[in-house]
Amino acid sequence: MSQLPKEDKMSSLLKLAQKFNCFYLSDLNGSACKPFVVKGLQVGLIRADVMKQLTNFPEVFHIHSGCVELNPAFRDYEERSTKVDEVLRKLRIKNAFITLKGWRDECYEVKTEFSASSLLKMDRSATCLFGIRNYGVTINGFVKESQQVKYLWFQKRSPTKQTWPGKWDNMVSGGLSVNHGILETACKEAMEEASIPSNLLKNLVSAGCVSFFFESERGLFPNTEFVFDLELPFDFVPENADGEVETFEILPVEKCVEKILAPDFKTTSAPVVLDFLIRHGIVTPENESEYLKIIELLHIPLQTVYKQYAYQIKENGFAALNSV
């Protein structure tokens, strides 16, 4: 009786949107993950494989039946950050998780939502182990012809990158690290990754965001990307300055769907390209049968995925009280 489309009838772009939302669509409900709670607030989700390792650090992580709690005796941001960092460095030496091989010495803030105050900081290679929400910026570098968007720039990641080595990616992107603003990060990355001069960067236009929830063998990725569009002159060629890019390529917009569907494109960078192609009238309701579903999957409600719970220790354990 189901009217769900058969696998082979589903559009390729819808399949891609389902792929970068694989955790949202399949594992989120009734998953074996437990909420990760800091100071009474849920900031993440923890898989069973990670939980198993954390049981070795009972002085830092309290594993209850309903959640994993960071020791509430830790007094402040500094103490929480230090204690978690100590555990992560031990797990790294132990080779417990592949993601920690890519230790970055660069921290992400851990908070319930973007505008909330940070509860601790954590090396960016480790946040996926705790399902911490992750924020980044991406710049779509495009070229117009006869007033129409005609070409889009891509970068090929260096083969020595710690994540997604050698894959095709957006022209410029970067994670929002501790103490860096959104526009500031966009400009910094534009200069480092693509040597875009400030006279061109002044044309940067904020254009929204995409939200999705991906899972890989490394961990959980509830990602939100702030999106910027940047019109570039036809004769400008990006040039890498930080060694993290192998090459750049410019493609006619009609070739971009094929580009992001290819196996050598970084799955978690496809949402921003897809959003760009939709906003600029390249993917339309006339040429994409699953247009509406795809757009909804570019903006999943992460604000309701991590609801804010207040936890109270009761005599007989831990009771979750939904405070929303």
Add this chain to the structure above:
Amino acid sequence: MSQLPKEDKMSSLLKLAQKFNCFYLSDLNGSACKPFVVKGLQVGLIRADVMKQLTNFPEVFHIHSGCVELNPAFRDYEERSTKVDEVLRKLRIKNAFITLKGWRDECYEVKTEFSASSLLKMDRSATCLFGIRNYGVTINGFVKESQQVKYLWFQKRSPTKQTWPGKWDNMVSGGLSVNHGILETACKEAMEEASIPSNLLKNLVSAGCVSFFFESERGLFPNTEFVFDLELPFDFVPENADGEVETFEILPVEKCVEKILAPDFKTTSAPVVLDFLIRHGIVTPENESEYLKIIELLHIPLQTVYKQYAYQIKENGFAALNSV
């Protein structure tokens, strides 16, 4: 312990986004509504006040404990459409619902999702009684200056319109009626509502969609709007041709937030304006603290709100089997 922002600390635009999603955010879970099922598939939601009236038509609507079902003995699209139409005309004469005073003699298709085949058609004034998903098109008419988006056109609805009379609205919009395509509807409405000539309409750019779930005294509105942007020359002035518009006004983009927050702006037209202001860098993460939440609320996952259920009549009643 909750970190939820206090009412007075929340941004005005987030409050607006919550207002046009009032049903999604508050009544959806554990509401008194029952799924409306046609041919074993959920196509809507029915409030208690509507259900009460439908009990008078047991030959058309079967009211079970878990859902309201259109009589499964009706053979096809035509028979289902005719039988429902007969009931609606009786309810209209009886003055049972204010929304039926605005009878349109124009039908919407009833289907599980946009790309599915239609199960019946229903006068557009009645679809909100059954919580039927509603699809429309909107055109943002804008003017550039020095290559930047600087002005946006609005229309003031005629005081004799059946819904939202005299309210400010998008420049051009219209519902997707039976037998009309998306682009076709956009062009038709552009000509009827604003006399936009075809040489300007060729610049129409598809720019995405917005999805939200509003409720009013009239009924339930799970709405999806296909969005188009149209750059207009500075000297073009829209002129109404069908008597449904009182006047048009052009505003600098910086004044548009104030415009949509005002009480004389049609609540369900605000999402498209907000999406436009976000896509064109007028509302940004730097000037709007609740940027991310607002964007998610412009694209709520209606595809999962109306999951597709298969219903089977069992000896002891009706059992809902989730087929997803």
